[in-house]
Amino acid sequence: MTRDADDHDSSDGVTLGEPSPGVRDPETGHINAYPPAPPPGEPLVTRVTERLPKPDRTITYTLVDPVGVRPGGTDLRTALVQRAGGPDDGDRRYRHELHQRVGRVVVAGAHVEAALKRLLVVTSVRESFREANYDWAVLEVELRKALREAGGALSAEALEHVGLLLDGADRAGLRELRNQVVHSEWWPWEEFQGRFIRWGRRRDGYTGLGSLVDLDNLADCLEALASALADIVAPVWPYIILDTRESADSGDGGA
Known part of the structure; x- marks a missing residue:
């Protein structure tokens, strides 16, 4: 999933229909030229042509602004x-x-956060999820502190493995990519496949472009990370074993 370097729209531009074509300002994303203005109190209605990347093509649609x-x-x-x-x-x-x-991305990201909470509980003085109820960014900071203190129920080798997994996730930008997927507004229209709008806190928004393949790859990475973290904490954490389908269907409870 990508955006351009200046946080602007990843498309090549927008033009308005005749008789007065306009373009979107590359600095703001605003359309700054219009056909003749409608009378006061009347809506602006005009045709817009936009060039879309991947694949390179154009699309024309109607822009309506009720306030003119x-x-x-x-x-x-x-x-x-x-x-x-x-x-x-x-x-x-x-x-x-x-x-x-x-x-998939939402579920896998939540599994990563749950695994980080379990690890924080077993490597620090925290005694429950309630005391480890942070978001991913804070969980990672607190967990790295706990790893440096080398306390809790895990071996030194396990602690080192956790650190390596966190480093790999950082290099891949998994947390920010998860946040990008979850907190962006996706345009759910076939012509705009992969387009999303992300607005940061007190920042201008940007238009990004992803793909279904990008989302699959991100979900795969998040699921692998969650599984690897869960494997580390499993020897010292309670777990549930579900019956096989056959035993559950037979009603014998696996006995």
Whole structure:
């Protein structure tokens, strides 16, 4: 998943329909030129042509701004998006694929955080999840502190393994990529496959471009990390064993 280096839209630009074409300001993402302004109180309605990357193509759609021409332009990153007549079959297929993959990332990321909490409990003076109830960033900071103190129930070899896993996740940017997927607004329309808008805290937003393959790869990495962390804590943590399907179906409880 990518964005351009200056946090601007990853597309090549937007132009407005005749008679007065306009372009989006590359610094702000705003459309700053319009057809003749409508009368006061009337909405702005104009056709917009946008060049999309991957694959290189253009798409034309209608921009409606109920308040007319805004000072500074209309920021397309914040616009509501809808299709005339409602979502079509292509939109529904894409949404099904997108939601499956985003869901995998959400679940796998939560498993990573749960594994970090377990490790923090067994390597520090914390006695329960309640005392380790932090987000991923804080969990990692606190866990690294605990690793340096080399306390708790895990061996020195296990502690070293945890540190190596955290280092690898940092190099791959897994936490930020997970946050990007979870906290971005994805455009669930077939023409805009992979487009997401991310707004940081007190920062301008940016438009990014990902793919279903990117989401699959990220989920694979998160699942592998969660599994590796769980394997380390398993020898000193309670666990549940589910019955095989056959024994559960027979009602014998596996006895």
